[in-house]
Amino acid sequence: MFVSVVIPALNERENISQTIEAIPVEKLRSAGHDLEIVIVDNGSTDGTGQLARSLGAKVVVQPVRGYGNAYQAGFANCSGDVIATGDADLTYPFEILPEVLLTLEAEELDFVTTNRLDSLLPGSMTRSHVWGNKGLSAVARQLFGVPFADSQSGMWIFRRKVWTSLRMRSGGMAFSQELKIEAFRHGFRCAELPIAYYPRGGQTKINTVTDGMRNLLHLLAVRARPKHPLVQDSYIGLPNRYDTRVGFRTSGAE
Secondary structure (H helix, E strand, O other): OEEEEEEEEOOOHHHHHHHHHOOOHHHHHHOOOEEEEEEEEOOOOOOHHHHHHHOOOEEEEOOOOOHHHHHHHHHHOOOOOEEEEOOOOOOOOHHHHHHHHHHHHHOOOOEEEEEOOOOEOOOOOOHHHHHHHHHHHHHHHHHHOOOOOOOOOOOEEEEHHHHHHOOOOOOOOOHHHHHHHHHHHOOOOEEEEEOOEOOOOOOOOOOHHHHHHHHHHHHHHHHHOOOOHHHHHHHOOOOEEEEOOOOEEEEOOO
16 A cells, blocks of 8 residues: 655744654555655744755645645645555654554544544643634534534545645645645545544644634535535435444445
8 A cells, every 4th residue: 555644834844853763654655655745835934844855755836825725736746556654743643554554454444534523632632722623623513514623633544546636725724624624525434533632842833813703714615515416315315323343433335
C-alpha cells in the first residue's frame, strides 16, 4: 500500500521537525507500505517549507491561504492510494498510523476520522473550544444524520477513491466537517476512532468565535445544497453500528 501523509503548515518552523519525526516511517515500511510525507506550505514566512524539504519531505507550495485550500493542493499533488492527515502543531498522534492502516484493511473501511473530545490531555484545548467543537458536531449530526462525535477533527485516514468521488467547496476550516459529511453521504464505509489529543506547540491560529460561526454558517449552506443523485441513492438506508471489537463507530453498507 502506498501511503501519503499530508500535513498543512503555516509558519510552523518551530514544530515541523518534531512533526515529521513523529511519523513512524520505519514501522510503516516494515509493514510493507511505501510512504511519502507531503508538507503543504500555506504561505509561510518563517522558512517552514525550506526546513521540511531539508528533512526529506515533499513540499507543495499553496500561497492561497486557507485550511481547505492547503489540503486540496496537497491531495492533488500526492501519490498514495491511501491518504493520512494531521496538523503540523504536534497535537495529533501520528504513531497510531500502522494500527489504523491494519484496521482499514481488516474492516474494509474507506474513511477513518478521529475523535479528540473523549481523550483530551490537560492544556490541549480551551473550554470554549471544547464546547464549540461539541456544539458544531451536534449540529452536524442533527442536520445530516452523521454519526461522528467530533466533526472538527483534522486527522483522517482514507482511500484515494473517497477524495476523487467528492465535490468539496470549502477553502477554510470548514473543509474538515464538509469532508466527513460528504464521505458519509456518499455511502463510503466510515469509522471514528478515539485518539489522544496533545497540547499545541507554538501559538494557536484558531479563533473560537469567528471560526465557529463560519463553520456553523457553512453547515447551513451545505444543508441547503441540492443532493446529487449519487448522494441520495447511497445514503438512504445505510446502517449505523458500533463495533466493539475495534472500538470504532462505523457507517456503511454491510
